[in-house]
Amino acid sequence: MTAAQTNRLKTGGLIDRSKPLNFRFDNVQMTGFAGDTLASALVSNGVKLVGRSFKYHRPRGIMTAGPEEPNAMVELRTGARREPNTKATTAELYEGLEAQSQNRWPSLRHDVMAVNSLFSPIFVAGFYYKTFMWPARFWEKLYEPAIRRAAGLGRAAGEADPDQYDKAWAHCDVLIAGGGPAGLSAALAAGRAGARVLLCEEDNLLGGRLLSDGGAIDDMPALDWAAKARAELDAMPDVRIMTRTCVTGVFDGGTYSALEKVNDHVAAPPPHHVRQRLWRIVAKRCIVAMGAVERPIVFPGNDIPGVMMASAMRSYISRFAAAPARKIALFTNNDDGWKTVELALRAGLTIAAVVDARDTSGEAQHAIAARNGFAVLNGVVDEVIGGKDGVEKVRIALAGGARAEVEADGVAVSGGWNPAVGLTSHHNGRPKWREDIAAFVPDACPAGMLVAGSANGEFALASCLKTGFAAGKAAAAQSGHDGRAGSPPKADEEAFSLKPLWHVAGKGKAFVDLQHDVTASDVALAQREGFESVEHLKRYTTLGMATDQGKNSNVTGLAIMAEITGRSIAETGTTIYRPPHVPIAIGALAGHHRDENFHSTRLTPSHHWAKQQGAVFVDTGLWKRAQWYPKPGEKDWLQSVSREVRAVRSGVGFCDVSTLGKIDVHGADAGAFLDRVYINTFSNLAIGKARYGLMLREDGLVYDDGTTSRLADDHFFLTTTTAKAGLVMQHLEFCRQVLFPELDVQLTSVTDQWAQFSIAGPKTRELLQKIADPSEDLSNEGFPFMAARAVQLGGGLRARLFRISFSGEMAFEISVPARYGEAMASNLMLAGREFGITPYGTEALGVMRIEKGHVAGPELNGTTTAGDLGLGKMMSTKKDFIGRVMAGREALAAPDRQVVVGVKALDKIRRLRSGAHIIPKGRTPSPETDQGYVTSVCFSPMLEQWIGLALVERGRERWGETVFAHDPLRGEDYDLEICSPVFYDPEGVRQRG
Amino acid sequence: MRISCPFCGPRELGEFTCLGDAALRRPKPGMPDMESAFLDYVYLRDNAAGAMSEHWYHGGGCRAWLKVSRNTLTHEIRSVEAAAGAGARRGAPT
Numbered sequence A: 001m002t003a004a005q006t007n008r009l010k011t012g013g014l015i016d017r018s019k020p021l022n023f024r025f026d027n028v029q030m031t032g033f034a035g036d037t038l039a040s041a042l043v044s045n046g047v048k049l050v051g052r053s054f055k056y057h058r059p060r061g062i063m064t065a066g067p068e069e070p071n072a073m074v075e076l077r078t079g080a081r082r083e084p085n086t087k088a089t090t091a092e093l094y095e096g097l098e099a100q101s102q103n104r105w106p107s108l109r110h111d112v113m114a115v116n117s118l119f120s121p122i123f124v125a126g127f128y129y130k131t132f133m134w135p136a137r138f139w140e141k142l143y144e145p146a147i148r149r150a151a152g153l154g155r156a157a158g159e160a161d162p163d164q165y166d167k168a169w170a171h172c173d174v175l176i177a178g179g180g181p182a183g184l185s186a187a188l189a190a191g192r193a194g195a196r197v198l199l200c201e202e203d204n205l206l207g208g209r210l211l212s213d214g215g216a217i218d219d220m221p222a223l224d225w226a227a228k229a230r231a232e233l234d235a236m237p238d239v240r241i242m243t244r245t246c247v248t249g250v251f252d253g254g255t256y257s258a259l260e261k262v263n264d265h266v267a268a269p270p271p272h273h274v275r276q277r278l279w280r281i282v283a284k285r286c287i288v289a290m291g292a293v294e295r296p297i298v299f300p301g302n303d304i305p306g307v308m309m310a311s312a313m314r315s316y317i318s319r320f321a322a323a324p325a326r327k328i329a330l331f332t333n334n335d336d337g338w339k340t341v342e343l344a345l346r347a348g349l350t351i352a353a354v355v356d357a358r359d360t361s362g363e364a365q366h367a368i369a370a371r372n373g374f375a376v377l378n379g380v381v382d383e384v385i386g387g388k389d390g391v392e393k394v395r396i397a398l399a400g401g402a403r404a405e406v407e408a409d410g411v412a413v414s415g416g417w418n419p420a421v422g423l424t425s426h427h428n429g430r431p432k433w434r435e436d437i438a439a440f441v442p443d444a445c446p447a448g449m450l451v452a453g454s455a456n457g458e459f460a461l462a463s464c465l466k467t468g469f470a471a472g473k474a475a476a477a478q479s480g481h482d483g484r485a486g487s488p489p490k491a492d493e494e495a496f497s498l499k500p501l502w503h504v505a506g507k508g509k510a511f512v513d514l515q516h517d518v519t520a521s522d523v524a525l526a527q528r529e530g531f532e533s534v535e536h537l538k539r540y541t542t543l544g545m546a547t548d549q550g551k552n553s554n555v556t557g558l559a560i561m562a563e564i565t566g567r568s569i570a571e572t573g574t575t576i577y578r579p580p581h582v583p584i585a586i587g588a589l590a591g592h593h594r595d596e597n598f599h600s601t602r603l604t605p606s607h608h609w610a611k612q613q614g615a616v617f618v619d620t621g622l623w624k625r626a627q628w629y630p631k632p633g634e635k636d637w638l639q640s641v642s643r644e645v646r647a648v649r650s651g652v653g654f655c656d657v658s659t660l661g662k663i664d665v666h667g668a669d670a671g672a673f674l675d676r677v678y679i680n681t682f683s684n685l686a687i688g689k690a691r692y693g694l695m696l697r698e699d700g701l702v703y704d705d706g707t708t709s710r711l712a713d714d715h716f717f718l719t720t721t722t723a724k725a726g727l728v729m730q731h732l733e734f735c736r737q738v739l740f741p742e743l744d745v746q747l748t749s750v751t752d753q754w755a756q757f758s759i760a761g762p763k764t765r766e767l768l769q770k771i772a773d774p775s776e777d778l779s780n781e782g783f784p785f786m787a788a789r790a791v792q793l794g795g796g797l798r799a800r801l802f803r804i805s806f807s808g809e810m811a812f813e814i815s816v817p818a819r820y821g822e823a824m825a826s827n828l829m830l831a832g833r834e835f836g837i838t839p840y841g842t843e844a845l846g847v848m849r850i851e852k853g854h855v856a857g858p859e860l861n862g863t864t865t866a867g868d869l870g871l872g873k874m875m876s877t878k879k880d881f882i883g884r885v886m887a888g889r890e891a892l893a894a895p896d897r898q899v900v901v902g903v904k905a906l907d908k909i910r911r912l913r914s915g916a917h918i919i920p921k922g923r924t925p926s927p928e929t930d931q932g933y934v935t936s937v938c939f940s941p942m943l944e945q946w947i948g949l950a951l952v953e954r955g956r957e958r959w960g961e962t963v964f965a966h967d968p969l970r971g972e973d974y975d976l977e978i979c980s981p982v983f984y985d986p987e988g989v990r991q992r993g
Numbered sequence B: 001m002r003i004s005c006p007f008c009g010p011r012e013l014g015e016f017t018c019l020g021d022a023a024l025r026r027p028k029p030g031m032p033d034m035e036s037a038f039l040d041y042v043y044l045r046d047n048a049a050g051a052m053s054e055h056w057y058h059g060g061g062c063r064a065w066l067k068v069s070r071n072t073l074t075h076e077i078r079s080v081e082a083a084a085g086a087g088a089r090r091g092a093p094t
Helices: A038-044 A112-117 A127-131 A137-150 A181-193 A222-234 A310-319 A336-346 A363-372 A461-478 A520-528 A534-541 A554-565 A586-590 A607-612 A637-650 A670-677 A725-739 A764-771 A818-831 A842-851 B034-043
Strands: A016-025 A028-034 A073-076 A083-087 A097-101 A165-177 A197-200 A239-242 A245-251 A255-260 A276-288 A292-294 A307-309 A327-332 A350-356 A375-387 A390-398 A403-407 A410-414 A417-419 A432-434 A439-441 A449-451 A511-513 A616-620 A623-628 A653-656 A661-666 A690-696 A702-712 A715-720 A746-749 A754-760 A788-792 A798-802 A811-817 A898-905 A917-920 A932-940 A945-953 A962-967 A972-979 B002-005 B009-012 B017-021 B051-057 B065-071 B077-082
Touching: A016 A038, A028 A038, A038 A310, A165 A181, A165 A461, A165 A586, A181 A197, A181 A222, A181 A239, A181 A276, A181 A461, A197 A245, A222 A239, A245 A276, A276 A461, A276 A586, A292 A310, A307 A310, A310 A327, A310 A336, A310 A410, A327 A336, A327 A375, A336 A350, A336 A363, A336 A410, A350 A363, A350 A390, A350 A403, A363 A375, A375 A403, A390 A410, A417 A439, A449 A461, A511 A520, A511 A554, A520 A534, A520 A554, A534 A554, A607 A623, A607 A818, A623 A637, A623 A653, A623 A842, A637 A653, A637 A842, A637 A932, A653 A818, A653 A842, A661 A670, A661 A725, A670 A715, A670 A725, A702 A725, A702 A788, A702 A798, A715 A725, A725 A746, A725 B051, A725 B065, A754 A764, A754 A818, A764 A811, A764 A818, A811 A818, A842 A932, A842 A945, A898 A932, A917 A945, A945 A972, B002 B065, B002 B077
Parallel strands: A016 A097, A165 A197, A165 A276, A197 A239, A276 A449, A307 A410, A327 A350, A327 A410, A350 A375
Antiparallel strands: A016 A028, A073 A083, A073 A097, A245 A255, A255 A276, A292 A417, A375 A390, A390 A403, A432 A439, A616 A623, A653 A754, A661 A715, A661 A746, A690 A702, A702 A715, A754 A811, A788 A798, A798 A811, A898 A945, A898 A972, A917 A932, A917 A962, A932 A945, A962 A972, B002 B009, B017 B051, B051 B065, B065 B077
């Protein structure tokens, strides 16, 4: 199917008729021109019906020409780029555009859900709360899916977004939100004064209402003035203009967010270009010049296609040269609405009648009417008769009580203007009601914000220019720039009169919020049921909660509520305005932080080597660590891990432990400092020795552990767990800078500077002797257990060697500069071939530490004391240290605390699981009988059974006792024996050998 | 929101971590009634609505601990100074 541009006006418009564009709407081939929006192209193709409403599935047409559009939402694009709920009024037309209408089935014209309209009594305000309460289990299975099908908006693509999004910072003196007459005028003043100016305009063109309403500025056509202003601004080096960019939020300290739609106006972004960019803008001053939104008058039938805001009608006629109707009835309560008449007549369209709610219209207006043969009726529209193509007849209640009827195919409505106060209220400010102009205007703006033009209730063009200029000059001066700004642009003064009119009662549905199908009677119902406050009204009826956030319905809704309750509008007040001012795609908020770039990844120095070996990696925080190294023929992880453990315990293996936090502690008071942060003493540690240390939090619970070595009198090398590396650094800096500033000590994070490997197993020494310089004495006497010192490797590389053991085997940890990490791994493999060297991963590391009863993360879990871990004796009584006083509290030293023990299953082939609860034998599991839980488990290749560590009440007194393991999560119950946590080599002979 | 680090200049909030009340003083070991003094120090906090002095850590920058005077109602920052042991005495550049 194809359609023609039957409603395109012969001349005029800011469209490029030399550039026709093909597009499809609901699979019908159409054409438009460059400069069109999808909405204006649909208007020019005579499309009146663009969607079905949310609840009642009523036919809906285009109502506005901007971001406040409630009806004309489409699924734009196809496939992975399909984007639901896109406003046709802001979507720029491009070649090949594809759009589908929403919320209809099987087609827009024949929608089976339109029967909802017949059941409308049950779809009134609060119907979710009232109707689907019982039975509760029906909600998930029946009600919710049914409602979601019936009431809804567009479909998400359901595929990964193929486009890139960016985030960026910008800094300026003066940020101007809005590029209409007030914004341009402000930019001229601020720019000429010498300020760094950033002007953001949501539209693709500057000019705001000038693009639609024309007028004259400085004795030239308004658009010529706008072009001249733009040229002047473009020539200023410190002024930047960003179109297609909407300021969306105000944050602390003069920070603003803005969404730049970089490539939404083309089918797909060019290669390597982003689709959208989310800006964070830091500005000394911000001028809000976002204009105003024309507000509707609510009357029965006000949602019939063809009923349109008067200003939107002018936009289509004037900016886009597209006629939404041929015979227009204007329903207005103010002078501004009358502008539509002149524009429509000039475009060759017919005015059916002007219905003016005010008692009198001006003489000039009556003269125009007489000249052009239409009637001016003082009264209100109280019924619209629609046919299959929308509006057909308009019925009017005249001021005197008589009735009238006119034929028309379009109704232009103007109920006045609502200043765009959103941004000005983002810091919990509330706009104030101005009775004289019947509008909310900004009050108590965020610090550093100025408001100009219509956004401040200055609706006349002359005032926009004047106040914009003044704001620009003031903002520049306040940010330290007071160059010559010259004089403000000028336009003719114009009269403005308005008689507030919100709602015309009558038969049939009169919609307040068209996107959420909230009617005037829903507002009345909410009031009858006690939901009078605007916040309650909003939540009970969902008024203003749709994607348009009530830009053209909120004020009307609360005004109707004020009418019903007899309170003033000022007393009724507005709901809270929150960012974002316009919807922001999640993709833009995420920017590049998605998929593998969701967070940064840290690779160990031997990562690429381990990858070549076929290692399986595990995420530990940001790190990727080798978990195990599968060999051909191994059928599962357990087989690989058990092989690695046996290889270490019988020969030699190595593991990259560079992820441990490493901190160099320098200074004359380094030892004294460590004494204050560890529970045990380090100031008496001999040079060349390492010691295990435990830190508490100030509340007395265990914080972290690690080995710290003394390399010189004033130099210690401290290690932390992988998980707490950053936090321990922060904690130590706090101790150093805030708690103990008198100490002469400095901390340096060297985690990334050193590649560190644990080399373990009975053949470790032989292997090390092969790679170390022959002059290094690595014998048990020359390098005993817990020794630590710098050594020279064969070839001259300096390394640090620590004789410490996590595995319980004879073991060393060796540190080399990180850039040698990968070479170190290869060399260990080469040198260790004759010893059967085996790289091992974090799983084997874990198995060996459980076999040895060494505590780790699952036991250092923020609830345990040093005593709970069996390390109570390490607590020095001769010095102050972080956590000492609070660790002495009664409950932290109680004898019935849960302490670390070993557990093994009585049934030797049973697999243990951490998390199982420990219940005394013969008792029923309950919170009262719960005595602890299993923290770590592994299959021990040495014991050939599953073993574990557990935290158990009075556990150390209970070795040998059989208890009951209760695991309701996995539905497992079995018997466990409590035992010593040291399963393997309890005397520690091997690590000292 | 930005904090003017005395070492790095005005930097974005994401680089900092807030610890809380900077008016707290760690009790001296051996002082009388030490246990209750530590209980206050560890657990008791004023929930100030208005001006407050807080410790902030510039972990995404120079690792200095800062004393920031901030209004908790408006987030306005009055002053920033480095902690006693951070290595600088002068106020923050703006």
